[in-house]
Amino acid sequence: MLKGKKILIGVCGSIAAYKIAGLVRLLVKQEAEVQLIMTPAATHFITPLTLATLSRKPVLLDYIANPHTGEWNNHVALGLWADLLLIAPASAHTLAKMAHGICDNLLMAVYLSARCPVAIAPAMDVDMWLHPSTERNVNQLQADGCHLIPPQEGELASGLYGKGRMAEPEQLLEWISNFFAIGSMLENKTVLLTAGPTIEPLDPVRYITNHSTGKMGYALANAFAQAGAQVQLVSGPVHLNLQHYRVKTIPVTTARQMYEAVSSHWAQADVIVHSAAVADYAPASPATQKIKKTSDTFWLELTKNPDIAAEIGKQLLPWQVHVGFALETENEETNAQEKMKRKNFDLIVLNSLNEQGAGFGHSTNKVTLFFRDGRREALPLMTKANVARIIVERVAQMVLAKKHVV
Ligand code: PMT
Numbered sequence: 239m240l241k242g243k244k245i246l247i248g249v250c251g252s253i254a255a256y257k258i259a260g261l262v263r264l265l266v267k268q269e270a271e272v273q274l275i276m277t278p279a280a281t282h283f284i285t286p287l288t289l290a291t292l293s294r295k296p297v298l299l300d301y302i303a304n305p306h307t308g309e310w311n312n313h314v315a316l317g318l319w320a321d322l323l324l325i326a327p328a329s330a331h332t333l334a335k336m337a338h339g340i341c342d343n344l345l346m347a348v349y350l351s352a353r354c355p356v357a358i359a360p361a362m363d364v365d366m367w368l369h370p371s372t373e374r375n376v377n378q379l380q381a382d383g384c385h386l387i388p389p390q391e392g393e394l395a396s397g398l399y400g401k402g403r404m405a406e407p408e409q410l411l412e413w414i415s416n417f418f419a420i421g422s423m424l425e426n427k428t429v430l431l432t433a434g435p436t437i438e439p440l441d442p443v444r445y446i447t448n449h450s451t452g453k454m455g456y457a458l459a460n461a462f463a464q465a466g467a468q469v470q471l472v473s474g475p476v477h478l479n480l481q482h483y484r485v486k487t488i489p490v491t492t493a494r495q496m497y498e499a500v501s502s503h504w505a506q507a508d509v510i511v512h513s514a515a516v517a518d519y520a521p522a523s524p525a526t527q528k529i530k531k532t533s534d535t536f537w538l539e540l541t542k543n544p545d546i547a548a549e550i551g552k553q554l555l556p557w558q559v560h561v562g563f564a565l566e567t568e569n570e571e572t573n574a575q576e577k578m579k580r581k582n583f584d585l586i587v588l589n590s591l592n593e594q595g596a597g598f599g600h601s602t603n604k605v606t607l608f609f610r611d612g613r614r615e616a617l618p619l620m621t622k623a624n625v626a627r628i629i630v631e632r633v634a635q636m637v638l639a640k641k642h643v644v
Contacts, residue, residue, distance in 0.1 A: 239415055240268040246320035246354075247272060248345040249289070251279025252404070253395045254327035254361035259284065260407035261326070262292040265414070273316070274298065275345045277332065301344055311344055317351035322414065325349070326387070327361030327404045330372050336384070337375035357417070359387040359410060364400025380481050385464060387413050416627050417464070423634035425466035430507035431459055432500065432514035432546065434474035436493040440538070441525035449598035450515035452476030454563075454589075454622050458513055459485050461626035465634060470507070472499045474514055493517050493543035500546050504553075509633055511561040512547040513587075515598075519543060551582030559636045561629070564588045565597060574608055584610045584636055587629060595619050607632065 245265060249255050258274075265272050272293040276286055286297035298316075303309040317323070325332065325345070332345070336358075341347050349356065358379060366372060367389060380386055387410065390403045405413070433455020438446045456478045459471045463484040471480070471487045474496065480487065488503075490496045493516045504510055519540035529536075547562050554560050562583040564574040570590050578586040588606045591597045596604040596619070603625045607615040609632075617628060 240265060240270040240418065243270045243418060244319055244321045245270050245272050245414065246316060246323045246348065246352075247274050248323065248325040248328075248332075248348065249274060249276045249280040249284070250325065250327055250329040250332040250345070251277055251282060252327035252329045252361040253283060254404035255280050255283035257404060257407050257410075258326060259288055259292055261410050262289060264407055264411045266293065268411075273320070275316070275348060277343055277345050279329070279331075298344060301347070313344060313347035314351045316348045317353060320352065320354045322417065323349065323352045323354055323356045324359065324410070324414070325356065326359035326410060328358040330360075330362045330366045330369075330375075333358065333360060333372065333375045333379065337378040337382075355385065355417070356383070357385040357387055357413070359404050360389050360402075361404035362389075362402050363394055363396050364398050364402045367400075367402040377479065377481055383483055385417070416624075419631065422466040424462060424509075424630070424637065427467045427508040427637060428506055429459075429462045429467045429469045429509040429511065430472070430500065430503050431455060431462065431469060431511045432472045432474075432496055432516070433459065434476040435515050436474045436496055436517045436543075437491050438493065438517045438520035438543075439524045440521045441527065441529045443528050446517060446519075446521065448515045448517065450474070450476075451599050452478050453599070453601060454603060454625070455513040456480050457622040457626035458511060458629060461623070461630040462509075462633075465630050467509070470503050472496055472503075472514070493520060493546070497544040497546045497549070500550065504550050505555070507558065508637060509559045509561065510550055511629075511633075512550075513563050514546075515565065516546060517543055518545075545581070547581040547583070551580075554582055557640050559584050559633055559640060561585045561587070561633060565591065567591050571606075571608075574606075578608055578610070585629075585632060587625075593619075 249258050262272055274289045274297045290297045298311045303311050387405050389401050391401045392403045394402050434452035435448045435450035459469045462469045463482045469485045488499050490499050520543050522539040522541045560583050564577050566573050574586050574588040586608050589597050593604045595602040602619055603622050604619040605617055
């Protein structure tokens with residue numbers, strides 16, 4: 239799958255630089271063309287000779303390739319040559335320079351000239367990773383369109399434990415393969431996506447809600463944007479911040495507000511995904527003042543909220559792909575299949591609260607996909623980012639299939 243892909247790898251000064259030898263081997267095995275650039279600091283951690291031998295190409299270290307002949311490394315040509323620029327390990331220092339456009343070495347000149355997609359795989363100590371300035375820089379880079387391959391949690395070279403370990407070579411390879419697979423499958427398509435919980439006020443102080451954190455929905459928004467789609471993310475209140483130039487967030491609080499936002503955007507969308515956990519009922523008449531404790535029992539009258547997915551399902555246009563989620567605790571498959579029919583979904587993603595590491599709050603999920611044509615696909619426990627990528631791939635196939643039929 240990576241045969242002939244031109245991959246430029248920028249290696250920075252970090253102990254994780256040794257892992258790049260493994261990645262280069264894996265990429266060369268897949269017949270990718272790999273060109274390495276090292277920052278001066280990177281050469282303290284791994285030798286250019288090692289990487290040149292594995293990549294079968296001289297490693298580029300400076301603008302001037304040979305001072306005696308005047309031969310130089312053309313950063314503009316490198317940026318145009320590559321299908322992907324991967325900066326791994328990306329040190330805190332290089333991330334800061336990238337976020338601010340500081341051009342003081344060959345790698346930075348290539349980064350600033352690159353027209354290809356750019357991915358960063360940070361590696362640093364836990365406190366450096368958690369520092370607000372690193373967080374700001376990474377957010378800025380994501381907003382600039384860089385893809386983040388997040389660091390892993392584990393033992394660090396310092397002896398500390400925490401987030402900061404660069405992804406392993408196999409994980410980097412998987413990310414690169416997925417990246418090329420979904421590349422531009424949804425270019426010029428619009429995706430409308432709901433995410434997170436809704437909050438239904440009872441009075442100015444209290445509310446009814448659920449445990450959704452928005453992680454699944456935000457992972458989907460990111461994956462759709464990476465596949466080239468314009469994403470409208472109708473989000474309930476969450477503590478997540480997704481900055482991607484192809485994602486427009488429409489913040490809402492209640493189910494009714496979510497319904498109104500979806501109602502005004504669904505007709506223009508090619509794909510509509512409902513990953514939000516929407517409250518089925520809301521207090522019939524929220525109090526304007528704090529409700530006082532006056533009696534031993536308290537009766538709360540609830541009224542039904544609109545079923546957003548069911549409403550869209552009734553009006554679905556022939557070329558639109560309609561995707562829902564089901565969160566179940568019993569009779570899971572039967573309930574999911576019933577929802578798929580009732581809400582007119584092309585695909586329903588079932589996750590269960592009975593599975594460890596699945597559903598609300600986790601960074602992982604274990605899902606089964608049910609398709610309108612009767613196919614089913616059970617996926618193992620994996621990160622929500624990977625679940626999202628697989629859903630995006632399946633949706634892209636359905637978009638193509640519908641296009642041929644319409
Ligand atoms: O946010 P996280 O912490 O990452 O957790 C992710 C998740 C568990 C919330 C997500 O993966 C998920 O399962 N979302 C749907 C949860 C849900 O409300 O399922 P449901 O079975 O009640 O609803 C079925 C479908 O109808 C869903 O697509 C839902 O968005 C939609 N619906 C439900 C009620 C309603 N009034 N309007 C709707 O559109």
